Amino acid sequence: MSKALITTFSEKLIAWHARSGRSGLPWQGNRDPYAVWVSEIMLQQTQVATVLERFPRFMKRFPTVKKLAAAHIDEVLAEWAGLGYYSRARNLHACAQQVMQQFAGQFPSDPVLLEQLKGIGRSTAGAIAAFAFHVRAPILDANVKRILARLFAVEGTLQDKAVNDHLWGLANQILPSKPQDMPVYTQALMDFGATWCTARKPVCLSGEKKCPFEKYCQANLSNQVLALPKKVVKAKSPEFDCDMLLVRHGNAILLQKRPSKAIWGGLWSLPESIWVAKSTPRKVAPSLKSFLEAALPEEKAAVWLKACKAVQVGPQIKHVFTHRRLWMQIWDVNALKSVEPESANLKWVPLSQLGRYGLPQPIKILLQGLSLARGDGLKN
Structure with a gap:
């Protein structure tokens, strides 16, 4: 290990940033810990x-941690729509409430305390402490791991705990x-890895x-x-089929709120069947009775069945997640009359009000097409 690199790394990196950052x-x-926190969470898995x-749009909608904590989760998810990894939005909301309740609306400067907040890991805690409070705390995101692995020729995969522990040690030494x-x-450090x-x-x-660092980089x-x-x-991403009504x-439109721990957790989507391993394209509509019983378990299927007309085939939509692919077959159903849902996770939403709800991106695009056709305003 190069002691010269460890002792001069930060100085060389800061000088590089002045020229090329x-x-x-x-x-x-921005030294506002709230703004730093929001930007760090948003940047985690988004370009x-x-x-x-x-980011500016989110900050305009929720300018303070107090505003975010007081907002309804549906408002937060609606503002987050399209950014993906919706657990981040749920954690943002929960974390804001923690900060209000446990720290009187003020983010702590100690990385250890920051790490105890919902959705904040060790690297994000270090970033908030460093940016907002000038604390000597390391970060170790994917970019930084790559930099250190190359500079010091760290063998092994980043998924290995021993490798990560070693990288954390290096990150501390070069502060x-x-x-x-x-x-x-x-x-x-962030810019060097990204650019x-x-x-x-x-x-x-x-x-x-x-x-x-070309004279020092072991790689x-x-x-x-x-x-x-x-x-x-x-491994190749698995593919799944599901039907949506x-x-x-x-x-x-009849919308159903998804379970908080499911994919698209907490968002409002279309009632759907269970996901099954992808097979050949299906051309036959599912039994409406069996679908209603499976997708709306808390409802009286007979009441809905009586209110709905025949099922007609709609578009098939493909959506690519990080670790899987989903093929959604849409089935159109016109209801003769509006049935009042018994479940709080089910509601009729006018096309003109869809913008108030957090929707999965492919469903939002589908319903946006309906809104445009009718002249209603589902905004991006």
């Missing part, structure tokens, strides 16, 4: 280009000695730019840049 991002230079648009340097250092030491096209292999010196960190071969009465 990103600037002008709406969350940069920067998307966050550039959605700046001055607390006031923590915000720029932490931003520089220079990238997974597939790091600048050291392009020859266009000179990496400030570069041993021609292992693309081999580190070691990758795990991913698009039940309409007048200008209203």
Whole structure:
């Protein structure tokens, strides 16, 4: 291990950032722990280009932790719609309430206390502490893991606990000695991994730019840049089929709230069947009676069956998740009359009011088409 690199890393990185780091991002230079927290959670699994648009919008809707804590979860999910990984939105809401109840509306500066809040892991806690409070706390997101694995030729996969523990140790050793340097250092670390030491096209292999660490980087010196960190071969994503009922009465759609721990947890979607391993395309509509009994277990299927007309085939929608693919067959059903749902997780929603609800992106696009056709306003 290079002691020279450990002692000079932060200084070289900060100097690099002054020349080549990103600037002008709406969350940069902000010491408000609430804004830092929201941006960090939003950036976890969302592209920067998307966050550039959605972060200001979210902050305008919920400008303070108090506003977010007081909001209804449906409002939060509706604002989060399209960003994916909806557990982040649920955790944001729950965390905001924790901050109000346990810390009188003030985020703690101690990373250990931050890590105890809902949805905040060790790396995010370090980022909040570093940016908002200048605490000497390390971060270790995917970009930083890649940087350290290459610089110090760390063998093994990132999924290995021993490897992660080793990387955390390195992340601690290379911190700046001055607390006031923590915000720029932490931003520089993020920028370097996102723009220079990238997974597939790091600048050291392009020859266009000179990496400030090329003389120290063990991966570069041993021609292992693309081999580190070691990758795990991913299995092919499984594919599933499900049926969804698009039940309409007048200008209203029947929506069902999904269980909080399910995929799209807490969002409002169409009543659906269980997911089954993908087979050949189905051309026969499911039995409406059996579907209603399965999809609406808390309702009286006979009442709904009497109110609904025959099922007609609708579009098939494919949606790609991180670890699976889902084929949704939509079946159109017109209700002769509006049935008052017995379950609180089921409701009729006018097309003009769909924008108030958090909807899965593919369902939102489907219903947006209906809204445009009728002249109702389902906004993006």
